[in-house]
Amino acid sequence: MIIADDYKFHARDPEDRTWTETLFIIFSVPECAISGNIYVLTRPNMGVCHSSIEIHQGICFHPWQLHHNDSQMHLPCPEDFSNFSLPNGLTFHARNERELEYRYDSLDGVCSLELSYSAVCDPTDTNDPAQVPQAGASKVDGYDGWNNGHLEGKGRVTGTLRLRDKTYAVDCIEGVNKSWGPRNDWGNKGASWVHVELGEGLGAFFVVGIEFAGREVTYGPFKYGYVLVNGERRPLVSAELTAKRSDMLVTSxxxxxxxxxxxxxxxxxxxxxxxxWYNFNPSSAGYQCLMRWESGDRVGHAHIADFFGQYYLSLNMADELYA
Structure with missing residues (x-):
């Protein structure tokens, strides 16, 4: 069960240099084809953190096409992870386990964000068998950040984005997560983080592994997830995802x-x-895709985020060495 204190730093072995706690939120302005995220990774025993704010419009194949990409390493780790401000201009406050506030002002004044997150269901404790039937039996290969302490949330994100002298209203249903525990980021595997929205009263979240067939990406096996039906959260017993892509980006x-x-x-x-998204963590790459989901006459918007270890990509995608 997730409580408000899970947004604070957790009890830990002070000698464990790998202890890591993270925050992540995705947001969008679908009518303007805008997708963005805020990420913070802390190493409290080492006194440092890393923060990334990334925003793009339309389909961008290369990092230099992203419309805002502020990634800063070795910032001082906050004392309270539930209420802090960082030197990169990011402020975060967890009012409780369901209500979150984010504010960001880039150092050059080009971008600002004011976002409020309000959960549409209680956050999921992915290690609680009462919420996740697969808890303890369905680990995400190569991603300790998903296998130790971990919460997943779905909620309404509202607020304002200002970027390059244009201002946008944000009002979407999107996901958040928080992780804590020992984490040695080697980057040797991958997994996909999937939110599906189909209009008021119907949405889902699930995690599936990522494998390669030759150089083709395939999804599976299913790890865990839920569907939200008129406010009732129901655990998933299975989920499948197939996709077409251009380069590494999902197109359908x-x-x-x-x-x-x-x-x-x-x-x-x-x-x-x-x-x-190559710089949220030096060991990993993310490919974030805002989808227009349809089922019958239902329509909604939410994200597929494919996370690959950089090492995993090299093993499966690099050309053979020549003499």
Missing amino acids: ALARFEDDQGQVYEARGTTVAAGP
């Missing part, structure tokens, strides 16, 4: 998932915005 997708009551759902997604 089909999601199929089944809840613990035997109800099966299908949704087709078309990419509205996408971009490569």
